[in-house]
Amino acid sequence: MRFSALRLFQEGVTGNRGWGPHWRDPAPKGEYDIVVIGGGGHGLSTAYYLAKEHGLSNVAVLEKGYLGGGNVGRNTTIVRANYFLPGNSEFYSHSLKLWEGLEADLNYNVMHSQRGLINLFHSDGQRDAFARRGNAMENQGDDAELLDRKGVEKYLPYLDFDNVRFPVYGGLLHKRGGTARHDAVAWGYARGASDRGVDLIQNCEVTGIDIAGGKVTGVQTTRGAIKAKKVAIVVAGRSGQVAAMAGMRLPIESHILQAFVTEGLKPVINHVVSFGMGHFYISQSDKGGLVFGGDLDFYPSYAQRGNLPMAEHVMEAAMTLMPAIGKAKVLRSWGGIMDMTPDGSPIIDKTDTEGLFIDCGWCYGGFKAVPGSGFSFAHLIATGEHHAPAARFRLDRFRDGVGLMDEEGTGAQHNLH
Numbered sequence: 001m002r003f004s005a006l007r008l009f010q011e012g013v014t015g016n017r018g019w020g021p022h023w024r025d026p027a028p029k030g031e032y033d034i035v036v037i038g039g040g041g042h043g044l045s046t047a048y049y050l051a052k053e054h055g056l057s058n059v060a061v062l063e064k065g066y067l068g069g070g071n072v073g074r075n076t077t078i079v080r081a082n083y084f085l086p087g088n089s090e091f092y093s094h095s096l097k098l099w100e101g102l103e104a105d106l107n108y109n110v111m112h113s114q115r116g117l118i119n120l121f122h123s124d125g126q127r128d129a130f131a132r133r134g135n136a137m138e139n140q141g142d143d144a145e146l147l148d149r150k151g152v153e154k155y156l157p158y159l160d161f162d163n164v165r166f167p168v169y170g171g172l173l174h175k176r177g178g179t180a181r182h183d184a185v186a187w188g189y190a191r192g193a194s195d196r197g198v199d200l201i202q203n204c205e206v207t208g209i210d211i212a213g214g215k216v217t218g219v220q221t222t223r224g225a226i227k228a229k230k231v232a233i234v235v236a237g238r239s240g241q242v243a244a245m246a247g248m249r250l251p252i253e254s255h256i257l258q259a260f261v262t263e264g265l266k267p268v269i270n271h272v273v274s275f276g277m278g279h280f281y282i283s284q285s286d287k288g289g290l291v292f293g294g295d296l297d298f299y300p301s302y303a304q305r306g307n308l309p310m311a312e313h314v315m316e317a318a319m320t321l322m323p324a325i326g327k328a329k330v331l332r333s334w335g336g337i338m339d340m341t342p343d344g345s346p347i348i349d350k351t352d353t354e355g356l357f358i359d360c361g362w363c364y365g366g367f368k369a370v371p372g373s374g375f376s377f378a379h380l381i382a383t384g385e386h387h388a389p390a391a392r393f394r395l396d397r398f399r400d401g402v403g404l405m406d407e408e409g410t411g412a413q414h415n416l417h
């Protein structure tokens with residue numbers, strides 16, 4: 001089933017009765033070459049690129065719930081390539097380039113909207129830090145523009161520029177940053193992988209990882225045992241638990257991140273805006289809701305819902321930056337489980353068990369990484385070699401401290417990244 005303007009028109013005038021399911025719903029086979037655990041954005045994109053780039057389609061994605069029911073369908077949809085440190089910088093740059101061709105590649109409308117991202121700064125010191133970051137982005141080949149206060153006023157006239165505590169000094173504009181429709185990304189990759197022969201198995205929880213003689217041989221699931229030559233763990237907030245099935249103890253803490261959405265409003269916010277003096281960011285969805293979020297809840301948890309103190313904290317930041325927002329009604333809030341590493345940067349690596357691979361530690365920034373992570377992880381699984389843009393995402397950096405990428409400069413405290 002291909003999508004085209006003509007097909008949309010035809011279906012529109014004939015009652016939309018011709019659309020079929022977007023992916024197959026097969027029963028699990030007893031054996032695959034590769035089993036991917038986790039049907040989130042990263043698991044689905046990994047399966048897609050295994051099939052598309054490496055011709056490997058005897059692959060199953062095992063998802064304990066439904067495809068896209070995890071963080072990939074819970075995030076605030078921000079896509080950007082404005083990282084500072086080597087390692088992150090080249091990876092996110094590669095991922096953004098994949099985003100820019102994604103809709104054509106998947107033949108799927110993921111509503112990728114490069115509406116521009118503005119990181120605000122509120123002091124001279126912060127201006128210097130953002131100027132440095134902008135230079136690093138340009139050195140990487142990405143776009144960055146330092147705005148003074150007048151420059152920000154032109155784009156974001158609704159902010160409180162003269163807030164007594166946090167006046168706005170300027171902002172760093174990243175024009176290619178923006179948003180995408182999060183669950184469409186999961187659906188697009190699912191459809192692309194399924195079309196290429198990958199089996200997507202929902203309601204199939206992995207409960208054990210089988211290892212014999214130091215080599216992975218398969219998995220135990222709620223739908224029976226499945227043999228596999230290679231197994232890939234891509235389960236975001238559940239990484240610690242699933243890796244423990246293979247006897248591994250990961251340097252990961254699971255924390256909750258909340259998001260909030262208001263009632264639909266007329267267009268008011270054209271960009272993604274990020275506050276520099278508190279953890280708060282906001283954009284407006286195509287349906288009109290203001291979508292915003294802030295900091296992690298301050299203790300580890302596996303609950304997919306947040307707590308009131310952080311909701312209050314986020315609303316306070318919103319009111320500081322944009323007092324008019326007080327008139328909007330918050331309709332919904334939800335939480336997702338973040339896989340936080342001690343340096344805030346991810347892991348894409350082999351493990352000490354032959355044939356067992358891991359992709360995790362995306363913290364609260366893994367939506368923008370979905371294309372890049374899937375591409376690089378598929379490369380590693382298929383070839384055994386690290387893909388250049390993700391070559392620094394090694395697990396052993398947490399053992400010896402060499403190659404840590406502490407983008408936030410906050411040290412080894414998971415919840416501060």
Ligand SMILES: Cc1cc2nc3c(=O)[nH]c(=O)nc-3n(C[C@H](O)[C@H](O)[C@H](O)COP(=O)(O)OP(=O)(O)OC[C@H]3O[C@@H](n4cnc5c(N)ncnc54)[C@H](O)[C@@H]3O)c2cc1C
Nearest residue numbers: 038040041042064070071072075076078206336366367368
């Ligand atoms: C509120 C919020 C806002 C965010 N905002 C942004 C943002 O603006 N930009 C950005 O870049 N990132 C953002 N993120 C982060 C981003 O969503 C995550 O880093 C990313 O989605 C994680 O990868 P994933 O999509 O593969 O995870 P998930 O979608 O969580 O996929 C993991 C899957 O594994 C499955 N699973 C777990 N255990 C098992 C098992 N035993 N067997 C089988 N399956 C299993 C789960 O059910 C789940 O579907 C945000 C996250 C949240 C929660």
